[in-house]
Amino acid sequence: MKFTEAGVQEHNNNLLIVDGLNVAFRWRYKKVPYYTNDYVRTVESLAKSYNCGNIIILADGGSTYRKNIYPDYKANRKDRYADQTETEKKEFEQFLAEFASAFKRLQNKGHLIIKQKGLEADDLAAWIVGKRKEYGVDETWLISSDKDWDLLIDEDVSRFSTVTRKEVTVDNWDEHYNFDKEMFLTFKCLAGDSGDNIPGIKGIGPKRAETLIEQYGDLFDIYNACPIDSKYKFMQELNENADRLLLNAELMDLESYSEQAIIEAGMDIEDLSSKVKTHLAGAKNA
Numbered sequence: 001m002k003f004t005e006a007g008v009q010e011h012n013n014n015l016l017i018v019d020g021l022n023v024a025f026r027w028r029y030k031k032v033p034y035y036t037n038d039y040v041r042t043v044e045s046l047a048k049s050y051n052c053g054n055i056i057i058l059a060d061g062g063s064t065y066r067k068n069i070y071p072d073y074k075a076n077r078k079d080r081y082a083d084q085t086e087t088e089k090k091e092f093e094q095f096l097a098e099f100a101s102a103f104k105r106l107q108n109k110g111h112l113i114i115k116q117k118g119l120e121a122d123d124l125a126a127w128i129v130g131k132r133k134e135y136g137v138d139e140t141w142l143i144s145s146d147k148d149w150d151l152l153i154d155e156d157v158s159r160f161s162t163v164t165r166k167e168v169t170v171d172n173w174d175e176h177y178n179f180d181k182e183m184f185l186t187f188k189c190l191a192g193d194s195g196d197n198i199p200g201i202k203g204i205g206p207k208r209a210e211t212l213i214e215q216y217g218d219l220f221d222i223y224n225a226c227p228i229d230s231k232y233k234f235m236q237e238l239n240e241n242a243d244r245l246l247l248n249a250e251l252m253d254l255e256s257y258s259e260q261a262i263i264e265a266g267m268d269i270e271d272l273s274s275k276v277k278t279h280l281a282g283a284k285n286a
Contacts, residue, residue, distance in 0.1 A: 021099065046160065057106055061119050072197055124258075143162065151253070179242060188200075203234030
């Protein structure tokens with residue numbers, strides 16, 4: 001952080017990227033029906049706490065890209081809402097109405113809102129993070145309880161969860177995970193992601209995934225080592241389903257496939273880039 005001699009914080013090029021719907025669920029779980037004002041205050045308070053002069057809030061619109069390569073992606077979430085009572089449906093409609101209201105309020109205050117049908121906030125965040133140096137961003141804070149966003153952690157990129165109230169950074173990575181940051185994608189490909197309905201290798205949970213990483217290396221090292229001679233059932237499952245690792249990488253590797261996801265959702269890359277650049281330049285000159 002930079003301060004003047006009088007102790008006043010100077011303008012900076014730090015960026016706060018908010019996982020819009022993810023943060024909103026904080027109030028849904030607390031059964032708070034009206035939360036627009038609290039949402040806006042929370043976002044701006046976090047920007048102040050992390051010394052971020054720029055705020056971008058991202059919305060979820062599903063994933064055309066992932067559905068195209070794996071139709072069962074997040075199919076379990078439809079089941080979750082299928083049995084809602086009429087009261088629960090009305091409560092959810094109210095929740096979404098408040099979410100839309102909060103977005104509009106933030107937009108009216110000059111913050112950038114990005115949303116696109118068929119595109120997830122994860123991909124937008126990954127794409128913006130990948131372009132941060134080009135846009136002159138110094139430090140980036142990701143606001144989400146979604147651990148998938150830890151794929152984006154770097155020396156100048158950190159995450160804060162509004163659920164756990166904990167930060168994940170390069171410096172404290174070992175407090176959260178038992179493997180190097182570079183192996184996070186491999187870990188996810190092996191273990192899968194039940195929340196997104198992405199199966200891993202049957203019989204391989206976190207502990208076995210960590211062991212395989214320690215023994216063989218990243219997902220491509222593991223894939224190339226197959227078939228691996230072993231009497232264990234989970235290793236036989238790995239040998240028979242090694243291609244699952246490559247499919248999971250296509251589904252989970254945000255950094256490599258974010259631009260493809262944006263294109264398949266029908267969003268113009270040049271237009272997106274122009275919006276982000278214009279917003280960052282406007283915030284800098286404000």
